[in-house]
Amino acid sequence: MRATFMHGAGDVRVETVPDPVIQQPTDAIVRTVLACVCGSDLHPYRSMPAGGRPDPMGHELVGVVEEVGSAVRTLRKGDLVIAPFAFSDNTCVFCREGFQTSCVHGGFYGSPETGGLQAELARIPLADGSLVVVPDVTPESAGAGVLASLLTLSDVYLTGHHAAHTGQVEPGKVVTVIGDGAVGLSAVLTSRRLGAERIVLMGRHATRTDLGRRWGATDVVAERGAEGVARVMDLTDGEGSHVVIEAVGLRPAYEQAYGVVRPGGIVSRVGVPQYEEAPVGFGSLFGKNARLAGGPAPVRAYQEAAIAQVLAGEIDPGLVFDAELPLDAAAEGYRLMDAREALKVALRP
């Protein structure tokens, strides 16, 4: 089969490798209908040292079940499925508490053992927990828009949703979303659905912030850093935001976040932090009783409700895709996203 590998910064290659096979009775093999490139894939695209072991890439996929292991109970060949970006048994203590990204038996795609999902075929561990069936739909009947929206449930839309959910967005709240990438825009969409009174989107790319406005942003702030903080404080009469969603993962975004959060408010992070230490003391979070929340989104917890909303036409998160390429052109997909010529690129084998 064809599969995507990162050999070093800027060096993405689609290569022919052996088809994956069932290794454990709980595995399934899925044939990819649609995969995509994630904003978090751009971190190694910008920084991975060359010359080491290539990394298999991709953790988002809509596909069709090709084969199941003998212990798999809930899936059948031909089912249309979504793969949440982390695999999990969905039965352990942390899964039952809704934190499937901390599953005691689970893990993340992209290791040599599990491979990546930017590939024609994928071996999915713990398939009963790790795959979610889209009921009564086939790739042919779904239509391109619905397929794209279902693909966002692998990660990007539900990561934005997680940010709003763990930020406790509710009616009457002022929400600031930092980052106009696909996750930030998804957080705008969920915040509006949760009833936010005002949604300030911090971003500077008009085509993206236009989608943000369509999804519910009431204000757009293009400034960054201290200037951006001052603008948001002005917009909120000097009070700050009840909820700040940080959908970037870089430290300047974190600093903006605690700068605009209101006393007693919540900073909810879903951009994978590219830093380990950051301010949390009296001058940043502690002094104003600001809370810090977020983490890798347990998207498995939100699947059933979100699938129903997509199929009912209530949400259209697939609009974040503004380019689709053949899988073999994955390198071009990375280039487009890295250059910000595309918001999010779908890959079709």
Next chain:
Amino acid sequence: MRATFMHGAGDVRVETVPDPVIQQPTDAIVRTVLACVCGSDLHPYRSMPAGGRPDPMGHELVGVVEEVGSAVRTLRKGDLVIAPFAFSDNTCVFCREGFQTSCVHGGFYGSPETGGLQAELARIPLADGSLVVVPDVTPESAGAGVLASLLTLSDVYLTGHHAAHTGQVEPGKVVTVIGDGAVGLSAVLTSRRLGAERIVLMGRHATRTDLGRRWGATDVVAERGAEGVARVMDLTDGEGSHVVIEAVGLRPAYEQAYGVVRPGGIVSRVGVPQYEEAPVGFGSLFGKNARLAGGPAPVRAYQEAAIAQVLAGEIDPGLVFDAELPLDAAAEGYRLMDAREALKVALRP
């Protein structure tokens, strides 16, 4: 009057200064019945450079109203009152949201303008918001135990209460409290009242942890650092604590906190952080969706309920006081607490 000043590390003096007078029509003058030394007073006691301007000390007080400004509406001469450790108008937008420590007109005691509360008399700004009347009680009728418990509502008990409250302690939860000082013990008391199933107290001073057990600690862990983390993880079957209350304020305590918090759990800090930066990335908080909460306790928000509980004999937080000295012996009070010969020292003018 006599009042307490810090001249430098280890150098506390009680000095004669002019009596405070009404400066604003919203001020009140209060005659101290009982004041005390706070764990946070020990930070400058250990680190304040000598030779600069002496700082007036103290932010906890039970007293009797001596005089009120012309705009004060809710207080009368002779009222027994508690002074929460921050003054606030209790009417601004943040006060109404329950974060009086972020009052837009408020502030903290111990500046040259407002003075400290380890003194015979105190000028209380914004007195209608900053003082809470204890109804139907006089210093004489209250009894020493009740007076001591009322004094803890200035800060220490309600700071522990805030930690448990913002940590969302509820029935069925495992709570770990880091620190066996008066705040940590108070957090144990509140956690038990909120229904925690299990309360692990991390501390190594038997007289303190004994009070912790009396108030509801089910386990005591004396080890610190990696050893302490391992012990708590063992006690929780490797799962960690739903809530971790950090009542120390030093970075090693913070590191213990994220080490023992369960995926999706909350680290609630009320020890004033003696650090600004700390780990918050994938390896500490983010990876397991752990939340960080806490800050200077808005104790004003909790006064009425707590006063009723003290007067009804439902709680006895005054047990944290194990020494009482005349105000003039304040320096000895600091020494006793710094040397851990006393848990908390009351000062009586």
